[in-house]
Amino acid sequence: MTRLHAPRSILCLAIAVLALLSGYTAVAQETPGEPRVITVLAGTPAVAAFASGSADTDIDTVEFERLLQDLFAAEFAAEQVRFVAGREIASGVHETVVSVFVRYRLVDTSLTVVLALVDEASNEALGGGVYSGFADLGLVRVVRQAVADTRTQLEQIVDRSPRPVRIPETLVELTLRSPHQRGALRFQDGGEPVFRTTVPFQLGTDITLLHSAPGFYSRTERVRIDAPVMRFDAPPLEPVIVREIVYSWTTNRPLGAGAGIRVYPIPRALFLEMGVHASSGYRFNASSQFTALVDLRLNTGAYILRSQDRRLAASVAPGAGVVVTTLPAADGTTTFADPYLVLASFAADVPFPRLAPFARLDLLYYAGGSGGFFLPGLFPYLSLGVRQAWTD
């Protein structure tokens, strides 16, 4: 099995016949331990007579040239020079393009064949030969000798051919897509958006795009040009959130849940949060009773940290609230109210675009008023929850 080898072994040949102006190109393929294969493109070899294109003979010239073409084709094939259709190897991409000129002269049965190998770029003669014989049974020997010599010379040309010159590839077409309606992606140059660029970005270049959409925070994206034709699908932008619904669960009040609303006067910076948490102190024991606690709270907070990768955010949110406790005592329910201060509330978020799971540690101070139930002092509470963006 043969396969196309490294550029060093690639040779492009254009085999042209003077009279018919037919051109041929070829590539050499090589497998260690096997004969090198030279593939000739663009048709079979054509043959033309020289000396006014007529032969001084009784032999039918058309038939003779067809025979000669078939012989050359057969002998090139025997010498591992393979013909394929098409002319896909362009000059400049491959190392060398060689034209092979084949002419003959036939007088009676005396035949002379001339082959010339010419560099198509420089018109420099790279090789060739003159072969004589008779156009009878000796014709095969003449053609075989010519093809064998040509094959040898082609191999030498392959060996001498310089390394292929790599022409830098450039971006031809770049398609940018934003997942947002009315989203836009623009080139950035020095931090400023550029609406159109005529720079032919070379492959391997990193370019900066500004991704923006109404209702979302703009973000720059770095894209590496790695193909002439590219498509870049920008990741979703973080929405500008001004309201969120907050769901929470406090470990210290496990039989309960909280809900609230958070409003951002300055998105991603300052917020107000109102919430209510309802729970019971029931402990799943025979004598345990369904005490009821309702916790109302108002916090004001600010973000103090946002990681660059937007995977973590930390905030503090002092505030105040009141816990209303109802005890189902034997002599009727008794209700108490414990106002408190949220001296500190540290939260760590994982801000996904629409959901933000969080863990929050609150330090609550109960004053211990006469109508209260809770002990006075400073107490920690741990809450887990998620905030959901509230959009119209």
Added chain:
Amino acid sequence: MDRLMMKHTVRRALLLACAPLLLGGCPLFRDPAAPPFADRIEAVQSLTEYGVVPALRDRPEMRVINTGVREFLLVDAPVEDGRLLLVLNQDLSLADTSFDLEGLRGAFPIAYDEGFVVGKRRFESDGTSVAAPDVFGTDGPLQDAEAAFGGTAGITRLGFPDTAGTSTMRFGPVYESANNFQNPGPDVFDWTVLLVPGPEEGDPPEPLFGFSLVTFTNMPTPDFTTSSVGLVLRNDRRIWAGSLTVSEVSQILGTIAGTPVQIEGTQYDYLLELPSFVELDSPSVSDRFVVTPEVVVSAGYDLHEVFSRESGERIARRSVPREEYISYAYSPTGRHLYMLDTIRWRVYRVSRWW
């Protein structure tokens, strides 16, 4: 499936679902500001309605008296012009008030008409104080190394001489009801208490270095002819608990020292055997114990522990807020706990938590 069974099944399913969250009382799953046992509160009463004036840094004293018929909570509380002893019924209603009785150390029930004694004052079975001469006559109230129990015939003092190397419990004197609990008889007998048998037969009883009384509890008895007193004894760092139950005090005290005593079919010589004494399993440093018929409760500063009366093993423990906010008093029945919020002077009756 009947309704009760269905209820149990639902409760079990809920428990299984929530067990990982509750994690056996892990502090992470408790409200740190809530009073302990908040889900077990059966009754609530503000003492300010009874004239108590909340005072900062006042350390109230509480004790529970159970006569076998009724239970009373005694609270030594501050009022505007001094201190007041509040006698509360089990439902936390007010039974009586008396002025300062110099603390609650000597609060114990006696069997006369189901009443009880606090200090030197007697109270009726309904918790009201009796306008009668003080008990003990000219003798002082109980001291730290003393206990007492009552019977139909009178009140007997128990002395635990705080002398190193002694294992002696002193019975007497007896203040007989016939003498209006005055003028005690002269008989006082010392008995050696065997906490554990010696390692070999014939060895002297352990501990060799004696013991001291930590606290005592007048335990409820089913009838008034029987008296029972729970005792907690300290021996070096070891704590022993047990109870002494007698059906007729005069039977013991009427016996000449050194003569074998017959109590409920068991013969005792000079060694009074108290087979119900057990060593408690590593109690915290606490000097507040309550002996109930089934368990011994250690009410430490911020840790309460419950020990089996049978084996001495700890069967439950619970961290509680510091006593500067909450005072605790356990019922001798082991069925209730009373908590006093000393910030708001509010009393809670709480069901058994272990």
